[in-house]
Amino acid sequence: MRQTFLPYCKPVLTDEEIAAVVRSLQNSWLTTGPVVKELEQAFAETSGVKHAIALNSCTAALHVGLHAMGVGPGDEVVMPSLTFVAGAQCTLELGATPVFADVDPQTLSLTVETIDAVVTSRTKVIVPMPYGGRPLDIQAIVRYARERGIKVLEDAAHAAGMLDRGEWAGLHGDAAAYSFYATKNLTSAEGGMLLTNDDMLAERARVVGLHGMDRDAWKRYTASGSWRYDVREPGFKYNLADPLAALALAQLKRLDNMQLRRDAIASRYATRLRELPGIDLQREVSNPGDKHSWCMFVLLVDEQRAGIGRDALIDALRDANIGTSVHYIPTHLFSGYRSLGMNALPATEAVWRRLISLPLYPAMSDDDVDDVLDALERIVAPKTFAFAQRGA
Numbered sequence: 001m002r003q004t005f006l007p008y009c010k011p012v013l014t015d016e017e018i019a020a021v022v023r024s025l026q027n028s029w030l031t032t033g034p035v036v037k038e039l040e041q042a043f044a045e046t047s048g049v050k051h052a053i054a055l056n057s058c059t060a061a062l063h064v065g066l067h068a069m070g071v072g073p074g075d076e077v078v079m080p081s082l083t084f085v086a087g088a089q090c091t092l093e094l095g096a097t098p099v100f101a102d103v104d105p106q107t108l109s110l111t112v113e114t115i116d117a118v119v120t121s122r123t124k125v126i127v128p129m130p131y132g133g134r135p136l137d138i139q140a141i142v143r144y145a146r147e148r149g150i151k152v153l154e155d156a157a158h159a160a161g162m163l164d165r166g167e168w169a170g171l172h173g174d175a176a177a178y179s180f181y182a183t184k185n186l187t188s189a190e191g192g193m194l195l196t197n198d199d200m201l202a203e204r205a206r207v208v209g210l211h212g213m214d215r216d217a218w219k220r221y222t223a224s225g226s227w228r229y230d231v232r233e234p235g236f237k238y239n240l241a242d243p244l245a246a247l248a249l250a251q252l253k254r255l256d257n258m259q260l261r262r263d264a265i266a267s268r269y270a271t272r273l274r275e276l277p278g279i280d281l282q283r284e285v286s287n288p289g290d291k292h293s294w295c296m297f298v299l300l301v302d303e304q305r306a307g308i309g310r311d312a313l314i315d316a317l318r319d320a321n322i323g324t325s326v327h328y329i330p331t332h333l334f335s336g337y338r339s340l341g342m343n344a345l346p347a348t349e350a351v352w353r354r355l356i357s358l359p360l361y362p363a364m365s366d367d368d369v370d371d372v373l374d375a376l377e378r379i380v381a382p383k384t385f386a387f388a389q390r391g392a
């Protein structure tokens with residue numbers, strides 16, 4: 001058995017990334033300034049999306065995105081319940097109603113069919129979330145939404161490194177909100193990015209993300225700046241600081257390399273896990289040009305076939321020094337969200353009780369991955385394995 005604990009997540013920064021942060025700290029500009037601008041340009045160029053607006057979290061990007069789309073009281077925003085609570089929280093903060101749609105039990109994301117089951121004349125925005133970084137065919141969802149005058153804001157928290165038919169999240173919908181949280185494929189410790197091709201939406205999101213002011217500090221305090229500014233409307237304090245942008249910029253340069261390691265770990269996991277009874281995996285990508293970002297690698301445990309339930313398996317893995325997580329406790333089951341009118345979500349209810357996220361990050365060695373696999377093979381249906389080994 002493994003002697004030391006393998007954490008679910010462990011961000012490891014390179015010397016170059018740390019040096020980039022230090023350089024930014026030394027250049028006497030601590031808040032939103034030239035490095036944020038550089039990050040925004042690099043993100044727009046790399047993604048092919050016209051506008052990139054750096055913010056201090058994905059939650060902030062979802063909030064200003066929904067706000068800039070005009071979401072308010074009386075509106076409904078469709079999203080999965082099987083996701084992080086941020087989208088529902090921002091919808092409620094704007095006085096609108098989150099409406100939960102069910103997921104496909106194999107991809108774990110919304111589909112046109114599950115969306116169509118809950119759309120009403122009040123639906124203003126759909127917020128699909130490519131679960132774990134598995135592309136969800138955004139083009140089909142956008143086509144459906146456009147025909148009905150509904151906007152699409154992708155919750156792209158897991159999508160750095162993902163390609164949907166060869167394209168970044170944000171190219172097809174009205175906007176996409178990325179997360180740079182510590183567990184994500186590209187981190188700035190805390191941070192986020194709103195991508196959009198829509199000029200008006202970009203302008204409004206930029207202003208609303210900084211108190212509704214028409215000039216940020218860089219435009220006011222530099223030699224060419226002016227002290228004057230207007231506040232066009234009430235907004236939020238969501239700007240990203242330069243030292244954090246320096247980290248994100250350095251990580252963006254390393255994204256392809258980090259992705260190769262994620263791909264290798266995912267394929268090492270999948271090869272052996274496919275043979276394990278009672279363990280199902282998220283459906284593989286199928287469209288040409290699709291690429292999973294492997295922000296998360298999830299198992300679906302079938303208690304009967306595996307001989308052990310999800311919760312007991314998590315405990316047994318912990319005893320074997322393997323950290324795991326669960327993504328997600330569905331939002332509609334939280335005490336603070338139970339009062340929302342709720343649609344039937346049979347797949348969400350069935351699937352979340354089976355989910356376990358395994359550790360997957362570039363700093364993991366092949367031995368770490370094998371430790372997880374060895375532990376799973378020992379715990380899950382051990383008799384089958386002992387039998388197979390005896391027979392071999």
Ligand SMILES: Cc1ncc(COP(=O)(O)O)c(C=O)c1O
Binds near residue numbers: 057129
């Ligand atoms: C699917 C999803 N959406 C939104 C968020 C919120 O991201 P942030 O922490 O950057 O606000 C997360 C973060 O974990 C997430 O996983």
